[in-house]
Amino acid sequence: MSNALNKPGTESTPHAIVRSLRGHPSLPDAVRDKLVLITGASSGIGEAAAIAVGAAGGTVLLVARGEEKLRAxxxxxxxxxxxxxxxxxxxxxxxxxxxxxxxVLAQHGRVDILVNNAGRSIRRSLALSYDRFHDYQRTMQLNYFAPVRLMLGVLPGMRERKSGQVINISSVGVLTRAPRFGAYIASKAALDTLADAWQAETQDDNVRFTTVYMSLVRTPMIAPTTLYQKFPALTPEQAAGVVCEAITDRPRRVSPAFGRFAFLADAITPEILDSVRNRGFKLFGDSTAAKGRPAPVDDDKLTPASKAFVEATRGVHW
Incomplete structure (x- = not known):
């Protein structure tokens, strides 16, 4: 996965030359005269991606619950x-x-690119979840049913026009099967496999489904886990750069190197990855937020062993 360190809406000259040689358009070429609908656009990745696409000449349709933040x-x-x-x-x-x-269809006529970015993450161990079935319901509602409903609304037009892209912002946790994130990664995995099935059906319609297995990003969504203040993480602008490259390159999947390694290793020998995940589970406890209590001053401390583990699995949320 690219670090996407360039200024939103721009590309460094060497990078632009390489992309051109590979046959990939620049972001301005990719979004010119395009309508890009972005959910979760009031903050974080969605906001940063909207700014980058807008700066490159695309028209962005901003979706989120709060109108005031969307106007900002x-x-x-x-x-x-x-x-x-x-x-x-x-x-x-x-x-x-x-x-x-x-x-949206009445006002704008179409959606050329849909970015399903809005999501809900819950970090809570199984031991704390026995009486919290609603955690699984609400993650599935926002992370799976909402994008499915949106896609069912815009895909007919994309297929008719023989042009379109759906970008689903997933998580590297889907590839690594991160413990404590069962509700979250299950909802994201459901969307992932649906996109696989639909890609086969829309291949001849020039509709592309792209899944971005995003590394940890420093957004308000991760703030309740104060431990993550010590984890390496992308900025929203860097994450937006990854989304923009997904728009220009139209890949089927985008993931960090460790995510690809974990996915392949898990397919070959899941027992080894089970041990790695168990190690991570024991190194990092439930946050006091997950326990329903205020965070103590030392809630975000890392031991030397946990620091080494974080560095070895950069970008993964534990």
Whole structure:
């Protein structure tokens, strides 16, 4: 996975030359005259991606629950010369999603690129989850059912026009099967396998499904786990760079090296990876937030062993 360290909407000259030789368009070429719908656009990766796409000349359709924050994102997009439209929507409400799709198609006519970025992450061990079935329900609702509803709304137009892309922001945890994230990675894995099935059906329609197995990103979503303040993580702008490269390259999958290694190793010898995951599980405890208590001052301390483990598995959330 690229570090995506370039300024949003731009590419360094050497990088641009290499991409051109490989036949990949620049971001401005890829998003010119395109309508890009981004969910979770009020903060974090979604906001940063919207700014980058807007700066490159794409028109961004901003979706999230809070209208005020979306308007703030739209102002940032417009400040870099982009065009943004605000579409507030509670993505936990399936009827609201249907109305969103109807409004977007009525106002804009189509969606060329859909970025399913909005998501909910829950870090909680099995021992703390026996009476929390709702954790699994709410992650599945936002991480799986919401994007499915959106895709069912925009895919007919993409297929008819013989052009379109769906980018699903997943997690490296799906490849590593990170402990304590059962509810989260199960919902993301469901979306991943659905995209595989649908890609086979839409291959001849020039519709591309791209899954981005994102490394840990320093966003408000990870803030409750104060331990992550000590973990290496991408900035939202770096993560947005990964999304932008997914738009230009249209790959089927994007993942960090350790994620690919873990996925292959798990397929060959899951027992070894079980031991690695068990090691990570024992090195890092449940956060006090997961236990429903205020975080103590030392909640984010790492031991020498845990620091070494984090460095060896950079980008993975434990």
């Amino acid at each position: 994102t739209a102002a940032k997009v417009e400040s870099v010369g982009g065009v943004a439209h605000v579409h507030p929507c509670d993505l936990t409400d399936l009827d609201a999603i249907d109305k969103l799709v109807a409004d």
